[in-house]
Structures are given as structure tokens and as C-alpha cells.
Amino acid sequence: MNAYTPYDAKVDRADALSRDSVLLTLSFKDPGVAGSFSFIPGQFVELSLLGYGEIPVGLASSPRDAGRIQVSVRSVGNVSNAVHRLEAGDEVGVRGPFGNGFKRERLAGKDLLIVSGGCGIPPMRSLILDILGDRQGYGDVTLLYGSRTQQDLLFREEYASWGKGMRVLLTVDSGDAPDPGLGMGCDVGVVTNLLDKVDVKPQTVAVMCGPPVMYKFVIQKLLQKGMRPEDILVSLERRMKCGLGKCQHCTRGSKYVCLDGPVFTYKQMTDEYGGL
Numbered sequence: 001m002n003a004y005t006p007y008d009a010k011v012d013r014a015d016a017l018s019r020d021s022v023l024l025t026l027s028f029k030d031p032g033v034a035g036s037f038s039f040i041p042g043q044f045v046e047l048s049l050l051g052y053g054e055i056p057v058g059l060a061s062s063p064r065d066a067g068r069i070q071v072s073v074r075s076v077g078n079v080s081n082a083v084h085r086l087e088a089g090d091e092v093g094v095r096g097p098f099g100n101g102f103k104r105e106r107l108a109g110k111d112l113l114i115v116s117g118g119c120g121i122p123p124m125r126s127l128i129l130d131i132l133g134d135r136q137g138y139g140d141v142t143l144l145y146g147s148r149t150q151q152d153l154l155f156r157e158e159y160a161s162w163g164k165g166m167r168v169l170l171t172v173d174s175g176d177a178p179d180p181g182l183g184m185g186c187d188v189g190v191v192t193n194l195l196d197k198v199d200v201k202p203q204t205v206a207v208m209c210g211p212p213v214m215y216k217f218v219i220q221k222l223l224q225k226g227m228r229p230e231d232i233l234v235s236l237e238r239r240m241k242c243g244l245g246k247c248q249h250c251t252r253g254s255k256y257v258c259l260d261g262p263v264f265t266y267k268q269m270t271d272e273y274g275g276l
């Protein structure tokens with residue numbers, strides 16, 4: 001099949017996650033595709049809408065879910081606004097999965113520090129669900145997740161269940177008493193402050209996805225805590241078109257974020273690309 005031809009998919013559900021994010025549950029129309037589509041957390045797909053265009057979005061569901069995928073889309077522009085108008089039964093196109101993702105062999109057996117900000121949480125949710133499906137395969141797991149307000153925290157109804165298998169720490173830039181709907185406490189302050197509550201050990205690997213401004217401060221603090229640059233994994237967002245290493249939209253030095261990334265170690269970033 002031509003790599004530019006999307007798979008036909010149907011919207012099974014469109015659930016609002018916050019004032020500007022929607023979670024789409026999609027199933028592939030071709031049973032052959034539904035049976036064979038597989039991915040690892042951190043990979044992304046190109047989601048297309050006829051008449052609007054195509055956007056890269058991270059896979060948000062568990063890779064263990066057979067026959068369906070979920071993506072969370074924040075409305076920021078032309079295509080993503082159209083995605084927000086989708087309803088159950090509507091049709092979309094899906095190309096992928098693309099990118100390297102968070103490779104299991106890099107994370108298995110390690111203590112994991114998952115750091116996420118704002119709408120960077122969808123691929124982290126995929127990783128969390130995968131870890132919880134094989135909990136004994138990992139050491140201590142901690143999620144640090146920050147957002148602007150408590151209303152912007154995505155997947156809030158899942159934190160209580162995530163908390164049964166891992167430590168979950170939340171923070172918001174501004175807010176009052178924790179919303180009872182969260183089922184847990186929530187600090188006020190930047191996500192970096194949450195790092196004061198966690199220990200970093202030699203076997204800790206940090207994985208993060210969020211706004212670029214978050215990376216700078218979180219990485220600085222992780223290095224101060226003694227983490228090695230090769231144990232810090234970041235997922236980068238760049239403008240993308242093809243997802244296939246052909247169009248050059250996402251180049252970073254000699255690398256393509258769509259093919260060689262979007263997950264890079266901080267060591268790669270500093271040694272090969274001169275920083276974030």
C-alpha cells in the first residue's frame with residue numbers, strides 16, 4: 001500500500017477531555033488493518049480529514065488495546081478545530097504509526113520518572129497504560145503532571161486507577177483547593193517544583209513530553225539531581241507533513257524528527273544537535 005494513502009477509520013466516540021481537548025476513539029474499517037495495526041507508546045499517526053488536511057498526533061491509548069486507537073486533539077487551528085466537530089460515525093484517515101517511540105528495552109526494569117505538561121500527556125497515558133499492563137516489568141514509577149488550571153488536567157477520571165500502580169503527583173499554575181473530582185491532591189506551582197518530592201536513583205530513567213519551556217527547567221533540575229543525559233528521554237514536536245522522512249519539514253541537523261524521533265535522549269540533543 002502507498003505510504004501516503006491513509007487507512008479508513010470510523011469515529012466510535014468523541015469525548016471532551018477539557019475545554020479545548022477531545023479524545024477520539026477510532027476503529028479501522030478494514031478488518032485486516034484492525035487486526036494488524038500495532039504501535040509502541042510515543043509513536044504518532046497522521047490524522048486526516050477530507051477537505052481540511054492532515055495533522056500529526058500522538059497515540060494516547062494502550063498498545064495492548066486490539067482493533068481501536070485513541071488520540072487526544074487540542075483545538076489550535078484549521079484541522080484540529082475541524083476534528084473537534086467530529087461525531088460518532090464520522091470518517092477520518094489514519095497514516096502510521098510513525099517515529100521511534102519509547103522503546104520497551106530502554107525502560108524495562110528501570111525506575112521511571114514520567115514528566116508531562118499540558119497537552120503532552122496523551123503519549124504518556126499510552127505509556128502509563130502499557131506499564132500498568134505489565135507492572136512487574138518496571139521498578140518504581142512516578143508521574144509528575146502539570147497544567148495551567150485543574151480544568152486543563154486531561155484524563156482526570158483515570159488518576160485514581162493509575163495511582164494504584166504508581167505514584168501520581170499533580171500541579172497547576174494557578175488554582176484553589178483541589179477539585180474533589182481529581183480524587184487526589186494537587187499542588188500549585190510549576191511541574192519543576194514536584195521534582196523536589198522525588199528521589200532520583202542510578203536506575204532512574206526520565207521520560208517527558210510537554211511544552212519546550214518545560215524541558216529546559218526540568219532537565220536542568222534532573223542533571224542537578226545527578227541524572228545522566230543518556231537517561232533523560234524527551235519527545236520533540238516539530239512541524240511535520242509526510243511523517244516518512246521525505247518532505248524535510250521536520251529536519252533537525254542531519255536527523256528527521258519524524259523518523260529518528262520524536263523521542264531523543266538529552267545526550268543526543270546536546271552531542272548531535274547543539275541543545276534542545
Ligand SMILES: Cc1cc2nc3c(=O)[nH]c(=O)nc-3n(C[C@H](O)[C@H](O)[C@H](O)COP(=O)(O)OP(=O)(O)OC[C@H]3O[C@@H](n4cnc5c(N)ncnc54)[C@H](O)[C@@H]3O)c2cc1C
Pocket residue numbers: 044055056057058059072073074075076077078079080081119122123236237238239240262
Ligand atoms: C509528533 C507530534 C505529535 C503531536 N501530538 C499531538 C497530540 O497528541 N495532540 C495534539 O493536540 N497535538 C499534537 N501535536 C501538535 C499538532 O500536530 C498541531 O497542533 C496541529 O498540527 C495543528 O494543526 P492545525 O491545522 O489545527 O493548526 P494550524 O492552523 O496549522 O496552526 C495553529 C497553531 O498551531 C501551531 N502548530 C501547527 N503545527 C504544529 C506542530 N506540529 N507542532 C506545534 N505547533 C504547531 C501553529 O504554529 C499555530 O500557532 C503533535 C505534533 C507532533 C509533531
Ligand code: FES
Pocket residue numbers: 239240241242243244245246247248249250251256257258259
Ligand atoms: S515530516 Fe516529512 S521529513 Fe519528517
